[in-house]
Amino acid sequence: MSTAGDPGSAAGRTALAWERSGLSLAATGAVVARGVPGSGVANRPVVGTAVAVLGLSVWVVTALSERRRRRATHRPVATPGDLALLSGASVVVGLVLFVLAAWPG
Amino acid sequence: MVPRDCSSRQLRCLDIALCLSELPPVGGRSGPSVPPVATTGGWRERWSLDVGDEPDPRFSYANERTFLAWCRTALALMTAGLAITQLLPPFDVPGGRRIIGLPLIATGIVLAAGGLVQWLRTERAMRLGQPLPRSLLVPAAAAVVAVTATVALVLVVADSL
Numbered sequence: 483m484s485t486a487g488d489p490g491s492a493a494g495r496t497a498l499a500w501e502r503s504g505l506s507l508a509a510t511g512a513v514v515a516r517g518v519p520g521s522g523v524a525n526r527p528v529v530g531t532a533v534a535v536l537g538l539s540v541w542v543v544t545a546l547s548e549r550r551r552r553r554a555t556h557r558p559v560a561t562p563g564d565l566a567l568l569s570g571a572s573v574v575v576g577l578v579l580f581v582l583a584a585w586p587g
Numbered sequence: 588m589v590p591r592d593c594s595s596r597q598l599r600c601l602d603i604a605l606c607l608s609e610l611p612p613v614g615g616r617s618g619p620s621v622p623p624v625a626t627t628g629g630w631r632e633r634w635s636l637d638v639g640d641e642p643d644p645r646f647s648y649a650n651e652r653t654f655l656a657w658c659r660t661a662l663a664l665m666t667a668g669l670a671i672t673q674l675l676p677p678f679d680v681p682g683g684r685r686i687i688g689l690p691l692i693a694t695g696i697v698l699a700a701g702g703l704v705q706w707l708r709t710e711r712a713m714r715l716g717q718p719l720p721r722s723l724l725v726p727a728a729a730a731v732v733a734v735t736a737t738v739a740l741v742l743v744v745a746d747s748l
Contacts, residue, residue: 492648495652496655499655502655502659503658503659506663507662509666510662510666562636565654565703573696575662576661577696579669580693582673583668583673583688584672584689
């Protein structure tokens, strides 16, 4: 089966999905970093900034990785490492959010 | 129809048996008479992607997008959980916001990790030509959201009484 010319725009749609996912992680970090006035989140600027930086870093790394894979001719799909990075970062962010939500202020 | 079913089932079993027998035993290549050691190296063999044949890239891409969708779902649940505990005015029931929010964040953590596991299982199954593994993520996510929504409804109704 020929895969030339990206049939079904599979690669393109996957690239966009990576973009959305990376941005979601960065946005989640931004929510924590910016905090909400009058809430416990605002009292944790260091934690929030760390989460935002983590989210932005993952977004940049996955975007670069995606660009590299798009140029590759053989096996351009993601490696387990690419997925593990996003998954692991999401888990870490989730743990931070859990602590913030359980023990605010 | 029945004989064909039987033969296809036999074929599938044979495929699995062949794939299993092709797994390299620990310590390098050996003859097929040496059974693979299950106690050591089993983890690596069970999760390795160096098995079978590469599937159509479109299937891999679709599998990848499914993982990404799980990740975004997880992040949405986490953000929603944090927003509930931090933004909502308190319920009459003490700790009501955390009762709703914390399970959502915990579910997000499970989904972010579970999506990766499910991606790996699906990728392996596609490479080995096996039926796709059933996912527990879908019923788990649905159950948690349904239960949380029910609890939220109870809290809101209790507040308005």
